[in-house]
Amino acid sequence: MDTSPLSLAQSLLRCPSVTPEEGGALAFIEGVLKEAGFEVHRPVFSAPGTPDVENLYARYGSGEPYLLFAGHTDVVPPGDAGRWRHDPFSGEIDGGELHGRGAVDMKGGIACMMAAALDFIRECPDFGGSIGFLITGDEEGPAINGTVKLLEWAKVRGERFDHCILGEPTNPNQLGDMIKIGRRGSLTGRLVVEGKQGHVAYPHLADNPIPGMLRLLDGLLREPLDRGTEHFDGSNLEVTTVDVGNPATNVIPAEARATFNIRFNDLWTPESLEQEIERRLREAAGNTVRYRLAMEPTNAVAFLTPPNAFVGFISDAIEAETGRRPALSTTGGTSDARFIVKDxxxxxxxxVGQTMHQVDERVPVADLDRLAGIYRKVLDAYFAESSTKS
Structure with missing residues (x-):
């Protein structure tokens, strides 16, 4: 079997695994890894109101340390396939680039992980540690029946991981630009200001909630939540909707509603941030603005993997392969790393993430080879370091 990163990526792209469909992608990975000597499991998880999701867990070796590769085979819908230069599930090569939904996010990354691991095992079958794959089909969907439950399943089996590489597209422009060593948390709040409906010509008989809403939003936004930390930008609160649902121009509305989202750094927990939001609202409302606040539950908390030897292995491998020393970043949205960091x-x-989720998503074939080379160098350094300590 051809286990080059290009061949593996083409096979994965030809699987129409649009969330929550498995599409043959996990079955393909299972077959390749089993042939290489991995023990492979395919647990399916369910929850009321959500689709069943197939997942994959594979391990080679039983020793320590244990390096885990993680990712997802599910992809977002391609949209109108007629707008694509090539069929989104054809895995066509055009101009030195591999085209297809998931080429960047993140079947290409999984192919590179597999190619590197298989190459390492062929050359170093008795390396003494363990290499694993934790692959979900639920990252682009609700993220309920995927990584969270797969980690719980593995923990019940007694699996313990030492470090993990998640293959999300992290580079903004060129391969080697950026490593993500953490992510901000995400917290959403819904605010309602209560008023009294009435005629605009008789404001003394009504109570307009809009001025009150403006006061509350000003109270939330006037001062920054923080100034950032060594590895994080300052937390930011963005108002995403303000609405009174009022089609009439001569009616004072009964209530005003707003929604806001906060991307917060490691100075906050969801609990401490909620307390700060409530404090600011109480102060802005005084005794005159009647409001209700509902904070939505969140599983997206801020986390950081401090720069250490493991981050150094990866940075050194990237520099050796690309000539670029990557920036250590915590920018961007959430990812499944927020679940893995607990283990x-x-x-x-x-x-490089420039075409992810777009029409004509694509990746240079050369980048696949380079990324596989980076992962291989990480494996060499990681297990060489462990052998010198044993």
Whole structure:
């Protein structure tokens, strides 16, 4: 079997695994890894109101340390396939680039992980540690029946990981630009200001909630939540909707509603941030503005993998392969790393993300080879370091 990163990526792209469909992608990975000597499991998880999701867990070796590769085979819908230069599930090569939905996010990254691991095992079958794959089909969907439950399943089996590489596309422009060593948390709040409906010509008989809403939003936004930390930008609160649902121009509305989202750094927990939001609202409302606040539950908390030897292995491998020393970043949205970090330190590094989720998503074939080379260098350094300590 051809286990080059290009061949593996083409096979994965030809699987129409749009969330929550498995599409043959996990079955393909299972077959390749089993042939290489991995023990492979395919647990399916369910929850009321959500689709069943197939997942994959594979392990080679039984020793320590244990390096885990993580990712997802599910992809977002391609949209109108007629707008694509090539069929989104054809895995066509055009102009030195591999085209297809998931080429960047993140079947290409999984292919590179597999190619590197298989190459390492062929050359070093008795390396003494363990290499694993934790692959979900639920990252682009609700993220309920995927990584969270797969980690719980593995923990019940007694699996313990030392470090993890998540292959999300982390580079903004060129391969080697950026490693993600953490992520901000995400917290959403819904605010309602209560008023009294009435005629605009008789404001004394009504109570307009809009001025009150403006006061509350000003109270939330006037001062920054913080100034940032060594590895994080300042937390930011963005108002995403303000609405009174009023089609009439001569009616004072009964209530005003607003929604806001906060991307917060490691100075906050969801609990401490909620307390700060409530404090600011109480202060802005005084005794005159009647309001209700509902904070939505969140599983997206801020986390950081401090720069250490593991981050150094990855940075050194990237520099050796690309000539660029990557920036250590915590920018961007959330990822499944927020779940994995509860079990072991996790670092994210994958392909260039410029075309992810777009029409004609694509990746240079040369980048696939380079990324596989980076992962291989990480494996060499990681297990060489462990052998010198044993």
């Amino acid at each position: 072991c330190p996790v670092v994210e590094f994958g392909l």
